[in-house]
Amino acid sequence: MMAVEEASAIRESRLWHDNGWMARVIKNEDDDGWAVEMLMDGEPEPALVGPWTMGRDKKNPKPLDQTAFNTLIKTATEVLQRHAQQAHAALHKRLTVYALEREWDIRLDITPDEYEPYAILSALDALGEEVAQVRVRPDFRLTSTSASNWIKDDFRRPQRDED
Structure with a gap:
């Protein structure tokens, strides 16, 4: 080999x-x-x-030369890793909010499909158990306010996302 x-x-x-x-x-x-x-x-x-x-x-x-080539490989690999991390962060958002006298871990996972992109909004309780999940538009803005409103609305699909 x-x-x-x-x-x-x-x-x-x-x-x-x-x-x-x-x-x-x-x-x-x-x-x-x-x-x-x-x-x-x-x-x-x-x-x-x-x-x-x-x-x-x-x-x-x-x-x-070999030394320069090795350095270039290392630098290019680091650039690709940073791009991958940024892409992952853009597609998988997460925040913690306090609502209804409890702490919630809220996640937004975007699927950038070419024809039908969408996102999944989910809520996990303090024990890490998923208590709700809804499909939303891929451009859904996950903020502390939008997450708290979703929780207070009994985890119903946000109105803006109903077409």
């Missing part, structure tokens, strides 16, 4: 491909400098694009 990976690896001055990643040094269209882009195998868009250092001749880019 290792011999196959070694054979498919590319290690050129402006192009490295190994471990599921490709680093490519490209001309920076905005100025006279160079940029590097990191593409994960199978992805259409680069995970990272950034400036690249000029070589000693101040005309050509500095060649890629």
Whole structure:
């Protein structure tokens, strides 16, 4: 297996491909400098694009090397992780409210379906037991006020979401 990976690896001055990643040094269209882009195998868009250092001749880019490639992989992986965390946070909201003399954990889980997006609004009691769940519009605004109103309305589907 290792011999196959070694054979498919590319290690050129402006192009490295190994471990599921490709680093490519490209001309920076905005100025006279160079940029590097990191593409994960199978992805259409680069995970990272950034400036690249000029070589000693101040005309050509500095060649890629193993250390730079490893650093670029680490940075691109961190960028993808942050994007995934932000996407998850945008689709899964959670807050705690105090209503009807009790504490409630309210969750809004959005399903961004291309044709019929929707969200599930749920309430959990202090023991973590789900006591209510309703389907709402994906643009439902989960706030302390909207959550408290939903609880006080016996967990009926919010009026705004009835079509």
